[in-house]
Amino acid sequence: MSQSENLHDKRIVVLMGGLSAERDISLRTGSAVLRALQERGLNAAGLDVGRDLPARLIELGTEVAFIALHGRFGEDGTVQGLLELLRIPYTGSGVLASSVAMNKLVAKQVLLHHGVATPGFAVYRRGDDLDAFVAGQTAYPLVSKPAREGSTIGVSIVRDPQQLRAGLEEALRFDDLVLVEEFIAGAEVTVGVLGDQPLPVIQVVPKGGFYDFQSKYTPGQTEYLLPAPLPADVTSRLQAAAVTACRALGCRGAARVDFIVRDAELFCLEVNTIPGMTETSLLPKAAGAVGISFGDLVLRILADAGLDK
Ligand SMILES: Nc1ncnc2c1ncn2[C@@H]1O[C@H](COP(=O)(O)OP(=O)(O)O)[C@@H](O)[C@H]1O
Ligand SMILES: [Mg+2]
Structure with a gap:
């Protein structure tokens, strides 16, 4: 959607909730987004996504979809594909970027190809010989x-073969x-990325480690910690790597790229194509540090809504 098209004329529907393990977080993101849109006087409604999504979108007269879903059936290209079919412009990344980013294995392969380092890894597929692995x-x-x-x-840090077995079993509950x-x-x-602009780097320090x-x-x-207390060259390399990662995957709108920095060496963990947008989430915090309010951030994401071209 071009910036000049008047959002005030559009029926905006915020897609939230959904069917993934992150349903509750999505409801929090969706409610915060919906509130921000309504506070700006926009014609916005919320929709808790279920299998009746196509019918509900039509019933609500949806002209633009703001996708506030996380995880499967929302962040992974499936809802984006449905919206393409219905010709309803939507926020964030398109079908391909969404599904590639959602699959950490494929995403790593693309990132490595583009010179973005990620932790060394092995792949276990359900049915593979567990003992041998x-x-x-x-x-x-x-x-x-x-x-x-x-x-x-489903993420576990494991320190010996026995813990690895338990970790694999835990992860297999969610994925093959x-x-x-x-x-x-x-x-x-x-590192949040808005369009092709990186936001200030945030360091997260969990109390439990x-x-x-x-x-x-x-x-x-x-x-x-905002801005992250890192040397200036590490910060700029992180921002450049985040932008490279988003471009490599073909992301649109807002994204957030997670890294671990070990002795000035950067390891990309993943690209989130629908970053959390609760009032306390990381992307809004980073945007706030450069003077972009939560409401402004929501409007910028909305202004980038579109269909795959
Ligand atoms: N290779 C790794 N080394 C150290 N910590 C990791 C690694 N992979 C994941 N983690 C930890 O687990 C968390 C979640 O992993 P991540 O790959 O970002 O998946 P998710 O999509 O669940 O956020 C990270 O924020 C980090 O704390
Ligand atoms: Mg992560």
Whole structure:
């Protein structure tokens, strides 16, 4: 959608909730976005996404969809595909970028091709010989994670073969495809990208040491350092790598790229194509640091809505 088209004439529907393991977080993102749109006097409604989505979109007279879904059936290209079919412009990345970013294995392969470093890894597929896989892993600690989840769901840090088995089983509850990565001990940071502009780098310091589901969403469980106290050259390399990662995947609108920095070496963990947008989430914090209010951020994301071309 071009910036000049008047959003005040459009029926905007915020898609939230949905069917993924991150449903509750999505409801929080969606409500915050809906509130911001309504406060600006826009014609916006919320829609809790279920299998009746196509009918509901039509019923609500949707002219633009603001996708506030996280995880499967929302961040992974499926809802984007449906909106393409219905010819309803939507916010954020298109079908391909969404599905590539959602699959951490494919995303890593694309990132590596573009010179963005990621932790070393092995892949376990359901049905592979478990004993042989575990025997093949000799350097601990490792991190086992489902290829297609978010919010640290199914992620385990494992220190020996027995823990690796348990970690694989946990990840297999969510996905047939599991990544086992080298554990990188370093500073955990995230870089928001708005269009092609990187935002200030935020360092996250979880009180429990591991940025798990609870540390992400319980106020007070994580300290946020903004701007991250890193050398200026590391900060600019992070921002450049975040933009490269988004371009490599073909992202649109807003995205957030997670990294671990170990001794000035950058390791990209993932690209989030629908970053959390609760009032306390990282992307709005980073935007706020450069004078972009939550409401302005929502409007900028909306202004970038479109269909794949
Ligand atoms: N290779 C790794 N080394 C160290 N910590 C990791 C690694 N991979 C994941 N983590 C930890 O687990 C968290 C979640 O992993 P991430 O790959 O970002 O998946 P999610 O999509 O669930 O956010 C990270 O924020 C980080 O704290
Ligand atoms: Mg992450």
